[in-house]
Amino acid sequence: MKRLTKFAAVLAALSLLASASAxxxxxxxxxxxxxxxxxxxxxxxxxxxxxxxxxxxxxxxxxxxxxxxxxxxxxxxxxxxxxxxxxxxxxxxxxxxxxxxxxxxxxxxxxxxxFPYYLISTNPAVKSIADFGPKDRIALPAVTVSVQARILQMAAARQWGQAQFRKLDPLTQALPHPDATAAVIAGKTEINAHFANPPFQEQELAGNPNAKIVLDSYQVLGGPxxxxxxxxxxxxxxxxxxxxxxxxxxxxxxxxxxxxxxxxxxxxxxxxxxxxxxxxxxxxxxxxxxxxxxxxxxxxxxxxxxxxxxxxxxxxxxxxxxxxxxxxxxxxxx
Missing domain, CATH: 3.40.190.10 (Periplasmic binding protein-like II)
Known part of the structure; x- marks a missing residue:
């Protein structure tokens, strides 16, 4: 009985040790x-x-x-x-x-x-978010849930009313920042806009003469x-x-x-x-x-x-x- 008791104690100690290690x-x-x-x-x-x-x-x-x-x-x-x-x-x-x-x-x-996040567009007709049309495609890290997507929704709510906060969602497309930047600079794909972050937004502004800032996140959020x-x-x-x-x-x-x-x-x-x-x-x-x-x-x-x-x-x-x-x-x- 004593041997079984000692064995049980050893097992309990090993169990505690394993739990601690985990x-x-x-x-x-x-x-x-x-x-x-x-x-x-x-x-x-x-x-x-x-x-x-x-x-x-x-x-x-x-x-x-x-x-x-x-x-x-x-x-x-x-x-x-x-x-x-x-x-x-x-x-x-x-x-x-x-x-x-x-x-x-x-x-x-x-x-x-x-950091200020810039919504960049290469479409000459787009001066503000109100100018985006059905043929525009806005790249961002994740559709709907990324911070860029949420800030865009906040901007849309101010532009068209809260009920229309998703108005620009159909134009967005999930794309990693490096890939989106390459597409905007090259100007040869359907991606003609990018809600970016630094340094990608600065690279786009320097790399494509048609690239311009349409929206600054600080404007939407009321400052830094x-x-x-x-x-x-x-x-x-x-x-x-x-x-x-x-x-x-x-x-x-x-x-x-x-x-x-x-x-x-x-x-x-x-x-x-x-x-x-x-x-x-x-x-x-x-x-x-x-x-x-x-x-x-x-x-x-x-x-x-x-x-x-x-x-x-x-x-x-x-x-x-x-x-x-x-x-x-x-x-x-x-």
Whole structure:
């Protein structure tokens, strides 16, 4: 009997050890997309800042970087537990925050900064969104759910009334930013417009003489806004406090570098992305006075409440804190 009791105790101990190992800290899988809006992640990857801050927390962190395109793809990866943290637009965040309430409880862990997103058109007849016709095709990362799609809906609601917020949806087409940029610059496909992000929008303006800005996201959102964010499940945040803290500390350091040393940040971007973009153009994008690097969100509630008003999300957010995890680095958010 004593031997059986000891055996049971050993089994229980092994079970506890296996459970602890399953939730052991020291690994983070990050899904990012394309563009300078992910610069803080690029700086962190290039300088191994997550690993550095992990050691300060007493944990060795193994970081996996995954490249995806579109909020739908990132949300699927997160909810299938293929990744731990995803970078995507505010639109996809709000969609998954709404749908996982009371379940995975997905919320944002940080902003990646504030950047103006430009809707570019090469159609000479298009001067504003009111001029788009049935033959125009607007490329964006994901139809309906991407932050570009949501901002376009917000603009449409102001132009034609809230009931017509989807008026331009039939003209949109999902396409990764690099592919859309190549199509706009070449001017040989049906894609004659692109709701982009930096540096792709700047490349289009420089690469096609017919390219022009039809809409600036800041105009729609009422000023600088954190359109791209990082988010995770409540389970991962709670079970990995040291890794989570190291990740945020790394982002804060990356934001400081991007703000004070644009040249070094640009070089990090080029090394990580192995991109052929002109370095001078890239630095110009990073130095744009409209661009702000901060992990604290800025001016996000307007879009969130609009999505509730039109029925795109069921839960009504009363504050940006509803869809962000609490962290000292985010204290000055909005």
């Amino acid at each position: 939730h052991a800290e020291g690994r983070i899988r990050i899904a990012e997309q394309f563009g300078v809006v992910y610069l803080l992640l690029n700086v962190a990857q290039d300088g191994k800042l997550i690993e550095k801050h992990g050691k300060r927390q007493g944990v060795d962190i193994d970081v996996d970087w995954i490249k995806l395109s579109g909020g739908a793809a990132t949300n699927d990866a997160l909810l299938s537990n293929s990744v731990d943290v995803v970078g995507a637009g505010l639109g996809p965040l709000l969609t998954v925050w709404d749908r996982t309430a009371g379940k995975q409880n997905v919320r944002a862990v940080a902003s990646l900064g504030s 806004s954190s359109a791209t964010v990082l988010y995770a499940t409540e389970k991962w945040v709670k079970e990995n406090p040291k890794t989570y803290r190291a990740f945020l500390d790394a982002l804060v350091e990356a934001a400081e570098l991007a703000s004070t040393n644009p040249e070094a940040a640009a070089d990090a971007y080029l090394r990580v992305n192995k991109n052929s973009i002109d370095r001078a153009l890239l630095i110009k994008v990073i130095k744009n006075p409209k661009v702000q690097f901060s992990v604290a969100p800025q001016n996000t509630l307007g879009l969130a409440q609009f999505l509730h008003q039109v029925g795109a999300i069921r839960k009504k957010p009363e504050s940006w804190r509803d869809y962000f995890f609490a962290h000292p680095a985010l204290a000055k958010g909005s």
